[in-house]
Amino acid sequence: MQTVVNDVEIRGVYKQIGKNVILNGIDLQVKQGELLTLLGPSGCGKTSTLNVIAGFLDIDKGEVFIKGKKVTHIPPYKRGLGMVFQTYSLFPHMTVYENLDFGLSLRKVPKEERKKRIEQALELVKMVGLENRYPRQLSGGQRQRVAIARALVVQPMLLLLDEPLSNLDAKLRYELRAEIKRLQKEVGVTTIFVTHDQEEALSLSDRIVVMNKGIIEQVGTPTEIYEHPCTEFVFQFIGKSNQLEGKVKTVDSRMVCIELEEGVQVLVESKNMMGPERSYSIGDEVKLYIRPEKLTIQEQESEPEIFYYNKYNASIVQMNYLGSAWEIELLLFGKRVQVLQPFVKSDWKIGAEVTVGWNPSDMMIVKK
Amino acid sequence: MEPVRYDDRQKIVRLSTEIVTARRKRNWRKYIYCGLLLFPLVAFIFGFFVIPMLYILYLSFIETKGETNAFYSIGNYVHFFTDSYYLHSLWLTIKISLYTVVVSLLLGYPVALTMAKCSPRVRGLLTLLVASPLLISIVVRNFGWYLLLLPNGTVHQLLISLGITTSPPKLLFSEIGVVIGLSNAYLPFMILSVATSLYNIDPSLEKAAAILGAGPLRSFWSVTLPLSLPGIVSGVVLVFSMSMSAYVTPALMGGANVPMLPVVAYDQIINLLRWTYGSAISYVLLGITLIMVTIFTRMMEKGRYREVFR
Numbered sequence: 025m026q027t028v029v030n031d032v033e034i035r036g037v038y039k040q041i042g043k044n045v046i047l048n049g050i051d052l053q054v055k056q057g058e059l060l061t062l063l064g065p066s067g068c069g070k071t072s073t074l075n076v077i078a079g080f081l082d083i084d085k086g087e088v089f090i091k092g093k094k095v096t097h098i099p100p101y102k103r104g105l106g107m108v109f110q111t112y113s114l115f116p117h118m119t120v121y122e123n124l125d126f127g128l129s130l131r132k133v134p135k136e137e138r139k140k141r142i143e144q145a146l147e148l149v150k151m152v153g154l155e156n157r158y159p160r161q162l163s164g165g166q167r168q169r170v171a172i173a174r175a176l177v178v179q180p181m182l183l184l185l186d187e188p189l190s191n192l193d194a195k196l197r198y199e200l201r202a203e204i205k206r207l208q209k210e211v212g213v214t215t216i217f218v219t220h221d222q223e224e225a226l227s228l229s230d231r232i233v234v235m236n237k238g239i240i241e242q243v244g245t246p247t248e249i250y251e252h253p254c255t256e257f258v259f260q261f262i263g264k265s266n267q268l269e270g271k272v273k274t275v276d277s278r279m280v281c282i283e284l285e286e287g288v289q290v291l292v293e294s295k296n297m298m299g300p301e302r303s304y305s306i307g308d309e310v311k312l313y314i315r316p317e318k319l320t321i322q323e324q325e326s327e328p329e330i331f332y333y334n335k336y337n338a339s340i341v342q343m344n345y346l347g348s349a350w351e352i353e354l355l356l357f358g359k360r361v362q363v364l365q366p367f368v369k370s371d372w373k374i375g376a377e378v379t380v381g382w383n384p385s386d387m388m389i390v391k392k
Numbered sequence: 393m394e395p396v397r398y399d400d401r402q403k404i405v406r407l408s409t410e411i412v413t414a415r416r417k418r419n420w421r422k423y424i425y426c427g428l429l430l431f432p433l434v435a436f437i438f439g440f441f442v443i444p445m446l447y448i449l450y451l452s453f454i455e456t457k458g459e460t461n462a463f464y465s466i467g468n469y470v471h472f473f474t475d476s477y478y479l480h481s482l483w484l485t486i487k488i489s490l491y492t493v494v495v496s497l498l499l500g501y502p503v504a505l506t507m508a509k510c511s512p513r514v515r516g517l518l519t520l521l522v523a524s525p526l527l528i529s530i531v532v533r534n535f536g537w538y539l540l541l542l543p544n545g546t547v548h549q550l551l552i553s554l555g556i557t558t559s560p561p562k563l564l565f566s567e568i569g570v571v572i573g574l575s576n577a578y579l580p581f582m583i584l585s586v587a588t589s590l591y592n593i594d595p596s597l598e599k600a601a602a603i604l605g606a607g608p609l610r611s612f613w614s615v616t617l618p619l620s621l622p623g624i625v626s627g628v629v630l631v632f633s634m635s636m637s638a639y640v641t642p643a644l645m646g647g648a649n650v651p652m653l654p655v656v657a658y659d660q661i662i663n664l665l666r667w668t669y670g671s672a673i674s675y676v677l678l679g680i681t682l683i684m685v686t687i688f689t690r691m692m693e694k695g696r697y698r699e700v701f702r
Contacts, residue, residue, distance in 0.1 A: 078599075078603060079602075080599060080602075099602070099607075100599070100602040100603050101601075101602045101603070101604075101605050101606055101607050101611075102605075103603075104605070105603055106603065106604075107599070107600065107603040109596045109599065109600060110596075111594055111596050113594060113596040113597050113599070113600040114600075115597060115600070115601075115614075115615060116619070116699060116700070117618045117619060117697050117699045117700045118699075126601070126604055126606070126614070127604035127605055130604060130605040130606055130610070131605060158699050160699070160702060174600075174604070175603075178604065178605070184603075
């Protein structure tokens with residue numbers, strides 16, 4: 025077996041501030057050249073984890089390795105990393121050129137080479153010609169580009185990005201997101217990206233680490249995280265979800281049959297179990313989760329276009345037009361359920377009776 | 393969007409002009425209110441500051457000869473700039489003020505830095521502590537120093553018993569004593585104005601410097617210090633101009649050995665009853681202070697770190 029080089033390795037990191045446990049046993053490996061995202065709600069410990077890697081946060085227990093070297097108690101200025109902050113953090117009293125030169129002059133790079141590298145870095149972020157501007161004279165997006173160039177110009181071992189897009193407006197955020205992805209692949213630098221924006225995480229990352237309350241809930245590729253969440257928290261945090269409740273009626277290695285109420289049964293694939301306990305017995309109370317876009321509405325009378333194992337009657341309660349799709353709210357088994365449809369048919373109106381169907385593989389199940 | 397019809401355009405024009413006139417009316421009212429609110433203070437300053445200052449300026453251009461002979465001239469000013477005693481006094485005043493600025497900056501900056509770094513609760517406590525000397529009258533504080541700095545007083549005995557020196561320098565009635573007294577009096581102003589500019593520095597700037605490879609010293613020198621320049625400048629200007637015009641401390645702690653200009657001017661007016669010459673001295677003091685402060689702030693604002701002052 026080939027040994028995989030881990031650029032960052034964190035083992036059993038524990039941090040407590042006062043009575044609050046900030047990080048409760050974090051283990052994490054970051055592979056060479058990958059873009060890893062730390063995702064979670066505010067206060068989940070994602071920024072703290074980044075600060076541990078950068079060296080800004082002293083830890084109580086655990087070890088941190090960067091490129092195989094133990095750096096647990098080495099101060100940030102000796103770690104040789106690059107970092108981009110939410111507030112841009114450009115030195116306001118220095119020009120763009122001086123900002124980029126700061127790290128290089130500290131590394132005692134010869135003057136000629138410094139000039140060349142600064143030019144290259146500015147070219148990379150498309151900011152050539154603005155060398156003599158002060159940060160005050162730049163727009164938010166331009167500032168963040170310079171900040172990225174400043175982090176990259178020193179050729180860091182790691183690039184750390186702490187919510188770099190959250191101070192920008194929606195359009196710029198979208199633009200710069202693509203830019204960061206392109207840059208990261210072009211430079212090939214191992215990158216750790218912190219965000220609370222799931223869309224950002226899904227679109228950017230090679231792998232995502234979902235964190236909650238100081239622990240890691242799941243590590244996986246964007247598709248794994250979205251399609252096969254390991255825990256209830258991950259399912260609910262990423263994307264929208266509908267929740268149903270029921271009791272296990274039969275269970276085998278392929279399918280679980282759940283009775284929602286008298287006479288109403290749904291099928292769920294056995295591999296879709298979430299949570300720590302994955303063995304079910306008959307009579308167990310469970311929660312069922314399904315995403316709005318996995319549900320399909322069909323007209324009751326017409327010939328079904330696709331055959332679904334789970335197919336039930338429901339009535340339309342509300343219809344919201346979102347531009348790219350319709351969000352339809354249904355009353356299903358007395359519960360409100362959201363459905364995302366790319367189109368609607370003319371006779372789907374509020375109050376109309378329809379059939380809703382879905383695949384057993386699209387539904388997730390967790391013990392109550 | 394629907395095209396705008398002619399009538400609509402008319403209406404839009406009318407509407408917009410209506411808004412403008414309404415706003416103008418409201419603005420007038422606002423000015424009147426503002427004027428009414430400001431009137432008491434403006435009247436007070438005008439009556440008790442502006443007019444007396446103009447009167448002193450007028451006096452300074454009157455030269456007296458004998459008992460009754462008075463005429464307009466710039467003789468008082470000529471006298472000042474040709475007499476070595478007064479020029480020496482002016483130089484002494486500037487020198488002691490500069491020493492005071494340097495001492496209070498060197499003592500005050502670390503305190504301000506501590507205040508900027510600590511938690512809000514500790515910061516509140518420190519602010520109170522720093523400002524607390526201002527609650528005590530400057531005369532009382534000066535008498536305290538007077539007792540400490542007396543020949544063979546507490547400080548002298550301490551220096552001798554610690555074996556630092558056998559013949560301690562003269563502290564009271566010397567320039568050292570005045571600088572000690574003035575720095576003590578004006579330190580809070582320096583600390584508070586430097587601290588204010590330190591609070592405004594984004595803490596992530598130091599993080600950015602650190603991650604780029606700057607150790608604490610380098611980060612302070614290249615980032616924190618330049619960014620705190622506005623606070624340093626305002627503190628320096630404040631302490632300098634207050635030291636230049638200080639009377640109580642030089643009079644009490646310097647005595648006749650340290651004739652700073654305000655003391656000299658007081659002497660001229662109260663003891664020698666030479667009102668016109670005393671007035672001229674006051675205006676020289678005011679002019680020199682203004683010129684020095686202006687040159688200093690201009691230099692800082694046009695200098696290497698001009699961007700910080702924007």
